[in-house]
Amino acid sequence: MTTDPTAHGHHTGHASHADHVSHADHGAHAGQAPGGLLTSAGGYTLELRTPQLTAGTPGELRFAVVQDSTGEAVTAYRTQHGKELHLIVASRDLTVYRHLHPTRAADGTWSTPVELPKAGAYRVFADFAPEGSAAALTLGADLTTGGVPESAPLPEPHHTAHLDGYEVRLAGTLRAGEAGHLTLRVAREGRPVRDLQPYLGAYGHLVALRSGDLAYLHVHPHGEPGDGLTQPGPDVSFMATVPSAGAYRLFFDFQHEGVVRTAAFTVRTEGADAPAPGAPAHADHANHGQHADHGQHAHHVPRSGH
Numbered sequence: 001m002t003t004d005p006t007a008h009g010h011h012t013g014h015a016s017h018a019d020h021v022s023h024a025d026h027g028a029h030a031g032q033a034p035g036g037l038l039t040s041a042g043g044y045t046l047e048l049r050t051p052q053l054t055a056g057t058p059g060e061l062r063f064a065v066v067q068d069s070t071g072e073a074v075t076a077y078r079t080q081h082g083k084e085l086h087l088i089v090a091s092r093d094l095t096v097y098r099h100l101h102p103t104r105a106a107d108g109t110w111s112t113p114v115e116l117p118k119a120g121a122y123r124v125f126a127d128f129a130p131e132g133s134a135a136a137l138t139l140g141a142d143l144t145t146g147g148v149p150e151s152a153p154l155p156e157p158h159h160t161a162h163l164d165g166y167e168v169r170l171a172g173t174l175r176a177g178e179a180g181h182l183t184l185r186v187a188r189e190g191r192p193v194r195d196l197q198p199y200l201g202a203y204g205h206l207v208a209l210r211s212g213d214l215a216y217l218h219v220h221p222h223g224e225p226g227d228g229l230t231q232p233g234p235d236v237s238f239m240a241t242v243p244s245a246g247a248y249r250l251f252f253d254f255q256h257e258g259v260v261r262t263a264a265f266t267v268r269t270e271g272a273d274a275p276a277p278g279a280p281a282h283a284d285h286a287n288h289g290q291h292a293d294h295g296q297h298a299h300h301v302p303r304s305g306h
């Protein structure tokens, strides 16, 4: 069950690591920065060709992944979860989320229709593995829809999401630096859903974005359709490791009766380093000095000077 994620670095004598690439390659390894924070990494750059779109209007998002050494757009990718590239667009306030699968032109330019409802700042994440590179990458870039930003506070932590007659319940906890099990239970009109459909090779996909900087954590499902063990609902379970204490927004994509839907949750890490919001203040005032170091309250109070 446990594989050493660093093992990939020790293969020698292989011209290509393509055979070794597995889920262990994307996501944040211990000691590595999480994905999505950088526009350039690993010799590749995400070039957003449409950094501005118009809120509330159908538009087209275009971009390319450029190999730094050649200046050319990448045209050869390895398939991950059934696609060459997964594109996430999220508003900075984490209230809007899109998981898209763009189309690639022969010259390497990717494009996808998209409509973003709110004015303001968005982050675009491209999750991909170029042919010939050892590891998958998640690169990020900023996008704006102009206008007067409509920013909302992060929704309070909650473990139930309602959408289109479905109720999705999240069970499990996140602890900074530890692998945690998360289970999502899907019900519709009070009845457990037992006929989820495979979507991109799994019964669900979960992406976690860290509140504050939108660090991107791809979370891996336990089991897959057809393995003889994994049931098509009502429970879909995942292993998630978050790099730091604080608040995360989780987006769970699932497919039922031919429609992919996304349930979103706010989750706060548990443990000594992450008191829940509204928890009683420390009786011991000597502890106050520690709070200054956490930074986890930053999203409650916009600060300009720090």
Ligand SMILES: [Cu+2]
Residues within 6 Å of the ligand: 083, 085, 086, 087, 099, 100, 101, 200
């Ligand atoms: Cu995808």
